[in-house]
Each structure stands twice: as structure tokens, then as C-alpha cells.
Amino acid sequence: MNHLLDAQTKIMIKKINLFITLILLAFIISAQNKEFEGWTSNTFRFKINNDFKFDIENQLRSNISRFNINQFFTQGSIKYENKQAKVNTGIRIIQEFKSKIENHLRYHIDYAYVTDFAMSTLTLRLRFQTKNQMGVTKNDGDYPENDLRYRAKVKFKLPTTKLKPYLGFEVFQHFETGAINGFNKYRILFGGEYKLSKKGKLGLSIIREKQWVYWNPKTSWVFMPYYVNYIKKKKKKKEPFNQFD
Numbered sequence: 629m630n631h632l633l634d635a636q637t638k639i640m641i642k643k644i645n646l647f648i649t650l651i652l653l654a655f656i657i658s659a660q661n662k663e664f665e666g667w668t669s670n671t672f673r674f675k676i677n678n679d680f681k682f683d684i685e686n687q688l689r690s691n692i693s694r695f696n697i698n699q700f701f702t703q704g705s706i707k708y709e710n711k712q713a714k715v716n717t718g719i720r721i722i723q724e725f726k727s728k729i730e731n732h733l734r735y736h737i738d739y740a741y742v743t744d745f746a747m748s749t750l751t752l753r754l755r756f757q758t759k760n761q762m763g764v765t766k767n768d769g770d771y772p773e774n775d776l777r778y779r780a781k782v783k784f785k786l787p788t789t790k791l792k793p794y795l796g797f798e799v800f801q802h803f804e805t806g807a808i809n810g811f812n813k814y815r816i817l818f819g820g821e822y823k824l825s826k827k828g829k830l831g832l833s834i835i836r837e838k839q840w841v842y843w844n845p846k847t848s849w850v851f852m853p854y855y856v857n858y859i860k861k862k863k864k865k866k867e868p869f870n871q872f873d
Contacts, residue, residue, distance in 0.1 A: 669854035734759040774803040
């Protein structure tokens with residue numbers, strides 16, 4: 629019986645690997661003559677307890693095709709999660725490098741429903757985010773950029789390796805005064821994570837982002853390497869009992 633289960637597991641892993649390889653090849657072939665971006669991220673994750681985590685993320689975004697830096701941000705967020713749900717809220721301080729440096733502030737809150745299957749985990753997430761330029765008021769023409777983001781993500785579990793590949797699809801619904809509103813872009817996400825040790829994990833995401841409602845809509849391909857550092861509270865060592873104290 630165990631041999632039969634092992635054979636079925638190996639067949640399933642081969643199918644998943646083939647599926648992921650075909651998707652990656654399709655991404656690369658269709659990405660010819662497109663604009664590329666690189667998002668490099670490092671996150672410090674503090675485990676408060678079994679349910680709550682606090683993240684501090686620094687991310688640098690650059691346009692690989694044009695060899696320039698687009699954006700840098702620092703984000704702090706707190707997460708609550710259990711086996712079936714995740715709640716996350718955070719604040720992002722952004723520097724955008726245009727003709728001059730613009731400072732922006734973004735806030736988000738989201739809820740995710742999690743379902744486990746035999747060899748995968750499905751996460752359905754709804755996020756609300758709002759962003760505006762710091763130091764610029766509505767009288768100066770700055771109105772909050774609001775988005776609802778709907779995302780489905782599948783993470784695969786491979787029993788013989790620490791690698792966890794994933795696939796995702798996300799749609800953006802935009803709300804802003806004086807702008808084109810509605811469902812304005814989508815993202816297709818492919819990637820994987822590898823846990824190096826108890827202190828951290830390394831990941832790579834490949835993202836295809838496509839605008840919908842604009843004239844000559846923009847298509848971007850994003851390569852996002854990232855590293856997550858796990859920081860846990862040190863457990864206090866119990867001092868040996870001394871009957872003469």
C-alpha cells in the first residue's frame with residue numbers, strides 16, 4: 629500500500645513540475661519585446677505569538693528595460709492568521725522617482741479565506757488599499773487612489789522537497805476622482821519559495837501585469853526576488869532550582 633502511495637505521489641509531482649514548466653515557457657515566449665521590471669524585496673518577520681506576526685519590508689523597484697529606478701518603499705504590517713483565515717493591515721511609505729522625488733503614503737487592509745487540499749492550499753483574498761501624495765492636498769489636484777483587489781492563489785505542497793511553487797491571478801478595481809475607474813488591470817503570478825533554514829526563506833515571483841481600460845494599454849513583466857528573515861523571541865532559560873536559595 630505504501631509503495632502504491634509513493635508511486636502516485638511521484639506521478640503527481642511530475643505532473644505539477646510539467647505544468648509549471650509549460651507555464652513558465654509560455655510566459656517567456658510571450659514576453660518577447662516587452663518592458664521588464666525588477667522588484668527586489670527583503671522582509672523582517674517578527675513572530676509575536678502563534679497567531680500574530682509583524683512584518684517590516686523594504687522593496688526597490690526598477691525598470692530593467694530603461695535602466696532606471698522607479699520606486700522605493702518601506703512597509704510595516706501586522707498579520708493575524710489561523711488555519712482558515714488571514715487578516716492583514718499595513719502602512720507603506722513610498723518614494724517615487726519621477727522628474728522629481730514624490731513621497732506617497734499607502735494604507736491597506738485585507739481578508740483571506742484559506743482552504744487546504746491533499747497537495748495544495750487555495751487562498752482567496754480581498755484587499756482594499758488607498759494611496760495619496762504626501763504634502764499635496766485636494767486643492768492642488770491630489771485625490772486618493774483607491775483600489776479593491778481580488779486575488780486567488782494556489783500553493784503546491786511537494787513532499788520530497790522544501791520548494792513550494794505557486795500560481796495566482798489578481799484583478800484590480802480602481803476608484804479615483806477624475807480618473808478612469810472600474811476594473812482596470814490584472815496580474816498573473818507564478819513563483820516559488822524555498823525555506824533555507826529556520827531563520828529565513830528565499831523566493832522568486834514572475835508577474836505579468838496588463839492594463840485593460842487605457843488607450844494602448846501597458847503590459848509589464850516583473851521579476852521579483854525576495855528574502856524573508858524570521859525573527860523569534862528568545863525563550864528564557866529556566867534557572868536550575870536551588871533548595872538553599
